[in-house]
Amino acid sequence: MKIKNTKYFIAILFLIILNGCSSSLPEIKNAEVGEKLIYENDLRINNKQIYCWVNKMPGDKPRFNITGELNIFDDSEYNIKTVTIKTIFIMQDNKNVYQFTPNMETKFSGNIKIITFSTIKGMLLSLQLDTSKNVDIKILLTDSANEIEYFIHNIVIEEVH
Numbered sequence: 001m002k003i004k005n006t007k008y009f010i011a012i013l014f015l016i017i018l019n020g021c022s023s024s025l026p027e028i029k030n031a032e033v034g035e036k037l038i039y040e041n042d043l044r045i046n047n048k049q050i051y052c053w054v055n056k057m058p059g060d061k062p063r064f065n066i067t068g069e070l071n072i073f074d075d076s077e078y079n080i081k082t083v084t085i086k087t088i089f090i091m092q093d094n095k096n097v098y099q100f101t102p103n104m105e106t107k108f109s110g111n112i113k114i115i116t117f118s119t120i121k122g123m124l125l126s127l128q129l130d131t132s133k134n135v136d137i138k139i140l141l142t143d144s145a146n147e148i149e150y151f152i153h154n155i156v157i158e159e160v161h
Helices: 002-021
Strands: 045-055 063-073 084-092 095-100 103-109 112-118 135-142 147-155 157-160
Touching: 045 147, 063 084, 084 103, 084 112
Parallel strands: 045 157
Antiparallel strands: 045 063, 063 112, 084 095, 084 135, 103 112, 135 147
């Protein structure tokens, strides 16, 4: 009987110790909240429309064309009044196919700068361009103090006959 009571005593003591180690009260932790910008030093851009096509109309050599519109929002540390497109790169399979300075028109609508860009007359077809595959576009923007790279992926090339 004495051994049985000792076993119960040890079991109860063990349960009390375990219960004492765990608390049913929630633990309150003080945390400091710091303010951090998610897009610090990023230029917020919305590509409104991007079109790529190859003009294969009879009478002229086939040419690659691109036109598009970017909306640049004035909520960053960049001076959007001076932001402009420096160079556009057309890439396919991670290879540079075209590099050019586009024809541009700019206007403002509230706190948004709208840049409409295009090729001037189109560019002669490059042997590196496969018109059946999509292209990626890298737009190099500048505000005279900084350069910003903006990427647009998987743009379909239309063919105009």
